[in-house]
């Protein structure tokens with residue numbers, strides 16, 4: 001007889017997520033429909049994932065084609081689709097070589113291993129309020145105690161410096177530093193744009209001390225901020241870029257992109273992943289990158305995002321409840337005096353999906369393909385709940 005276990009709920013899932021009272025049924029473009037048949041404007045894109053919109057025909061067709069041609073052979077095989085996807089990523093960034101993973105945390109994990117191996121040093125500088133993932137390495141890189149609580153001891157030699165603080169970074173960095181890891185615009189930490197001067201100084205200091213600069217672009221990458229990668233706004237060229245979320249438009253995949261000088265440190269047997277670069281994931285990623293580039297979505301997002309931010313700033317900033325409206329491209333944060341999580345639920349009841357970033361920021365990450373009128377419908381609802 002099966003053994004009986006006692007749990008607090010009827011669910012057989014670990015309660016790791018604070019779930020909403022919403023059951024997913026289907027999604028298309030910038031709209032999600034729940035199991036009650038209610039349709040929502042999606043201004044969160046599955047936390048910055050579905051950048052091309054739900055069920056994008058080109059991505060669906062690419063995955064469907066692969067679905068009938070074999071799913072997995074292993075990384076002993078050469079996969080042309082990995083080469084094609086890697087070419088698209090490197091031809092459109094300052095990187096030369098790619099390692100494929102399955103998620104953002106795994107891409108960062110690869111970066112943490114690579115910087116230590118390449119430099120022979122251990123110390124990694126990260127930033128307060130950063131978020132890099134939930135694995136032991138990426139959690140250690142995450143500058144938020146609440147994320148690390150109960151899981152210690154952390155991986156050693158991570159140092160957390162206040163974000164956008166040039167002099168604190170100058171004090172922290174030294175000849176023992178393997179890397180500086182940063183989000184060009186902090187996402188989970190509250191949608192906090194990195195100052196141009198700060199990002200440039202991080203690059204210069206890393207070079208001066210023989211450390212590597214890692215840009216975590218898991219949330220900011222692939223058009224989200226109005227550039228292919230967000231660090232481009234500051235004109236810097238990181239040694240390593242990590243990406244995931246939008247890479248598969250919902251199909252799980254991630255990548256670490258690095259400069260050619262790092263090649264020897266990630267030789268055969270040094271790192272790996274059974275599923276990394278899986279043919280289905282690569283079919284999705286290649287289609288995503290092709291659409292992103294052919295439709296010039298980064299440039300369009302820069303324009304749409306600027307106009308949308310302008311509308312939100314004009315309508316929300318005068319409100320008593322609102323402290324600041326900030327962001328870049330279609331990554332926008334509305335800092336409020338009230339708990340953001342409450343406003344998220346109020347917006348849901350009005351048929352608009354957004355998420356919180358920390359206790360007081362409402363975060364907007366709509367699909368980059370969202371129609372202007374849909375963004376305006378969302379803006380109207382946001383104004384109503386904050387009024």
Ligand SMILES: Cc1ncc(COP(=O)(O)O)c(C=O)c1O
Nearest residue numbers: 103104105131132133187218219
């Ligand atoms: C900047 C950043 N890095 C890493 C991660 C972790 O990505 P994943 O959840 O795919 O492991 C996230 C997820 O929110 C992120 O925003």
